[in-house]
Amino acid sequence: MPDKVEISVVIPTCNEEKNLPELANRITKVLDAYGQAYEIIFVEDGSSDNSFGILKEIKKRHGRLKIVRFSRNFGQHAALAAGFESAKGRAVVTVDADLQNPPEEIPKLLEKFYQGYDVVAGWRENRRDSILRKIPSYLLNRYISYLTGVKLHDYGCDMRVYSKELLKEYQNYGEMRKFSSALTAILAKNPCEVKVRHQPRKAGKSHYSFSKLVRLNLDLVTSFSTKPFQTVALWGIAATGLGVISGIIYVIYRFLLGNWISPQILLLILLLLSGGVLFAILGLLGEFAVRTYHLVQNRPFYVIEKTEE
Known part of the structure; x- marks a missing residue:
């Protein structure tokens, strides 16, 4: 792995064994073409399938890949925090492992980052989700914008680019890091949004059940902001x-x-x-x-x- 890493890609993964080979190949192809030194950090969040074994096989073919394995499942936001702490790049990209946000959109976000923005958030303008997910998501985005004072259309999109300097400050906030998109919006000096494509999930299923979304939103209401x-x-x-x-x-x-x-x-x-x-x-x-x-x-x-x- 290069000593001087410019771009770090952080990917939380839990029970995504069917998506990992394609995801690794597509991200590697995109970043090789981009021409900057990079690393790919998979944070294995206590999967019950063979995700960790598949990642070890992928690592044999991709020398720029790093695997951080949790002792058990701690959740997506904990996985992001661990990936941020491990990242060495000046630009830190986050991508979900479900391939719903195509890796080919990453250069579009990096272009904005290098224009001087410290948070570049993806905006899934045409979401390929059911109406039962779109309506609560719309209401939650409005509410988080009210809490943070930063109006963004899509706080739920995890295709983003952060500056390493901002993430150093982010790491000081303990369990508030479970609200990573809201917290980084507050910490950002110059945030912006970029429209990104959104595709149906190819394999596996969403890890955010209705009850889990309700619990997360209740936490957001009661412990993120006064x-x-x-x-x-x-x-x-x-x-x-x-x-x-x-x-x-x-x-x-x-x-x-x-x-x-x-x-x-x-x-x-x-x-x-x-x-x-x-x-x-x-x-x-x-x-x-x-x-x-x-x-x-x-x-x-x-x-x-x-x-x-």
């Missing part, structure tokens, strides 16, 4: 303010002007006041809980069993 709790607190403060104003108007009409007002109005005012205070307290407690959670998390994000270079 914005949701700040929003709840603001709703509470607004409701409290509305209750106070309504109460003042009620006192003026009922006692100063002597007008009769339905008791239900008084009940509504009391509900606004009590509910508003409760929501404000809930939002503040939630923010304190999230900040405490990030301070006490010291468990390892992943455990590497072995590395073959």
Whole structure:
């Protein structure tokens, strides 16, 4: 492997034995034609099939290939973090192992990277997925854009290019690295998007079941950002303010002007006041809980069993 690596390609893989030979051949062909020194890092995420054995056979034919093997399955984002830590290149490319994003699109992203962007995100404009995946993905992309303040169309596309400098900062964020696309968007000084092709999966099946997607999104809501709790607190403060104003108007009409007002109005005012205070307290407690959670998390994000270079 060359001493001076310019491009690192990080590929998390779990139970993708049928896709690995074609993937390795196509990526190698693309990067050989690109003309820069490169390395390919497969992070084997505790597969139950023969993925690791196939990768070892591929490595015999491709000297630029490195294999990082986890002791068990830690998930895609942990695999990305391990690949980032192992990467030596100035440009770090990420690609899924399912071949839905063609490796031939990589030069398009690298072209943008060398124009000075520190995060180049792929955008699957014409996704070849079912409507049951497209709609939740659209809503989640809107929500992550709100959390991060960085408007991107496709936070779920893992065909990306990162600068090595940005990833050094990324590695300091512990378990928040499970939200890699959102976290790197926040850290980026100059992000951009590039439209990439998206194809149906050739072999195997998606590792993101509905329940796993729900758990990941709940984690995103409750532990990535304090914005949701700040929003709840603001709703509470607004409701409290509305209750106070309504109460003042009620006192003026009922006692100063002597007008009769339905008791239900008084009940509504009391509900606004009590509910508003409760929501404000809930939002503040939630923010304190999230900040405490990030301070006490010291468990390892992943455990590497072995590395073959």
